[in-house]
Amino acid sequence: MSGGGRRWQTGRMIFGRRTRDTSFPKGDQGKGSLDDYKFDLTPTNRNVTIRLAGSDPHQDVLAVAEGATQVETAISGRTAEEERTDAPMPVRLFVDGRVVGPVGMVPRGLEGVVNEAISRLELAGRKPRIPVEVVRTRQGLRVDLLLGRTR
Numbered sequence: 001m002s003g004g005g006r007r008w009q010t011g012r013m014i015f016g017r018r019t020r021d022t023s024f025p026k027g028d029q030g031k032g033s034l035d036d037y038k039f040d041l042t043p044t045n046r047n048v049t050i051r052l053a054g055s056d057p058h059q060d061v062l063a064v065a066e067g068a069t070q071v072e073t074a075i076s077g078r079t080a081e082e083e084r085t086d087a088p089m090p091v092r093l094f095v096d097g098r099v100v101g102p103v104g105m106v107p108r109g110l111e112g113v114v115n116e117a118i119s120r121l122e123l124a125g126r127k128p129r130i131p132v133e134v135v136r137t138r139q140g141l142r143v144d145l146l147l148g149r150t151r
Contacts, residue, residue, distance in 0.1 A: 023054075024053045027139035028053060029053050030050070030105070031050070031051040031107070032110045034109065034110070041112060041116040043151055046148040048147050049146055050107065050110055050145045051145075052091055052104030052142065053108075054088075054104045056140060058102065058104065059140050059141055061101055062134055062142075062143065064095065065100065070095070071093055071131075071132050071134060072127075072130065072132060073092070073093065073132055075090075075114065078115070088105045090104075091104055091106060091143070093132065093143070094129055121150055130146065131150075132145055
């Protein structure tokens with residue numbers, strides 16, 4: 001982009017000003033950046049994560065997942081209608097052999113990255129589950145999708 005143009009990304013502008021997704025409280029909007037991905041939506045390194053938005057109402061489910069030994073995503077494919085209307089992408093967790101949730105939403109603008117990671121796992125013959133980490137923050141429990149591990 002040439003000369004002083006603005007480039008919008010996942011809830012923030014490159015120049016440091018941040019836009020706010022008003023559908024979630026300030027401390028529960030999720031985190032992630034398209035700058036962490038190559039042109040084909042492959043993570044640039046193994047440390048790339050996305051923090052889910054909308055986890056506040058699901059603290060009881062996250063408390064169960066926090067103590068589990070194996071936690072992965074259980075994301076269902078989006079229908080054509082959901083793609084067309086740009087519907088939010090809910091995330092459920094696969095915790096020690098059973099599906100729980102939903103526990104949050106993929107932040108706006110990063111749905112394609114998550115879909116691409118699931119497709120990449122399926123094409124490689126692996127389970128289409130993204131590893132996750134349940135982390136404790138000042139605002140409560142949150143879910144980080146460990147997308148760097150899907151490379």
